[in-house]
Amino acid sequence: MLKACLNGGRRRDEHPAVPLTPAELAADAARCAAAGVAAVHVHPRDDDGAESLAPAVVAAAVDAIRAACPGLPVGVSTGAWIVPDPAERVAAVHAWSVLPDFASVNAHEPGAAAVAAALHERGVMVEAGLWTVAAVDAWRRWSTPTGRVLVECMAEPAATALADAAAILDAVARPVARDGERAALPAGCPPVLLHGEGPATWPVFAEAVRRRLHTRIGLEDTLLLPDGTVAPDNLTLVTAAHSLITR
Numbered sequence: 001m002l003k004a005c006l007n008g009g010r011r012r013d014e015h016p017a018v019p020l021t022p023a024e025l026a027a028d029a030a031r032c033a034a035a036g037v038a039a040v041h042v043h044p045r046d047d048d049g050a051e052s053l054a055p056a057v058v059a060a061a062v063d064a065i066r067a068a069c070p071g072l073p074v075g076v077s078t079g080a081w082i083v084p085d086p087a088e089r090v091a092a093v094h095a096w097s098v099l100p101d102f103a104s105v106n107a108h109e110p111g112a113a114a115v116a117a118a119l120h121e122r123g124v125m126v127e128a129g130l131w132t133v134a135a136v137d138a139w140r141r142w143s144t145p146t147g148r149v150l151v152e153c154m155a156e157p158a159a160t161a162l163a164d165a166a167a168i169l170d171a172v173a174r175p176v177a178r179d180g181e182r183a184a185l186p187a188g189c190p191p192v193l194l195h196g197e198g199p200a201t202w203p204v205f206a207e208a209v210r211r212r213l214h215t216r217i218g219l220e221d222t223l224l225l226p227d228g229t230v231a232p233d234n235l236t237l238v239t240a241a242h243s244l245i246t247r
Helices: 020-036 057-066 084-095 112-122 133-140 158-173 198-210 232-247
Strands: 002-003 040-042 075-077 102-106 127-129 148-153 193-197 215-217
Touching: 002 232, 020 040, 020 057, 020 133, 020 232, 040 057, 057 075, 084 193, 102 112, 112 127, 127 133, 133 158, 148 158, 158 193, 158 198, 193 198, 193 215, 198 215, 198 232, 215 232
Parallel strands: 002 040, 002 215, 040 075, 075 102, 102 127, 127 148, 148 193
Antiparallel strands: none
16 A cells, blocks of 8 residues: 655645645645555644644545545544643544544554544544554553554664664564463554655665555655655655556
8 A cells, every 4th residue: 555645744835835725635635546545644734734633624634635535545643743732632533523534643652542542432543653662562552453553764864764664563573472471473463554754765665665565655754756856746756656666
């Protein structure tokens, strides 16, 4: 699966084509879906352009994308930088009037298990964001089912990000033992999506392809094409990604 991550926390002064409004997100999602992405991940924005988990803001973004791309799975972030207080993040999820298909929860963040549980209670598929090996242990302590694991590698240089990817992937697959039991692989380990950010984006993307893992691309992760030139928009990044996958 190739997912398009359309905006993240990017600002317009970073790239003029970053989609912010519901209409812009919907138009970008439609273009990327036509180019073959299987899902989109977005960070809904309020009227001031700030990331938000407010019910009306999430509903506007998700509804617009679904109207433009019927059947395309839509996911959002629940990052702690959007709403720092864990209880407020849980309350926001419970207040959503329109539900995304999936939402990412970073396992290392305070209150992550409670946010994941709230999403599951609402019927939203949980993506567990694993940035470190320690985050894998935190995720394993969740009681909430996980629909997908996101192995997210952002270190510089790229060689460090690739080493991080290998270590996190090994930790996800590592046998575990509890209460003196014999070590065994985690039961029902969910699908894994591997991606990088910044300078690590394309090297980690290539590693995901090599390992036959799900991956993603978009202006959230990088502003550059594989040759180092600035990408004009998300569609160009998706087209370049498909070219690498095909090769």
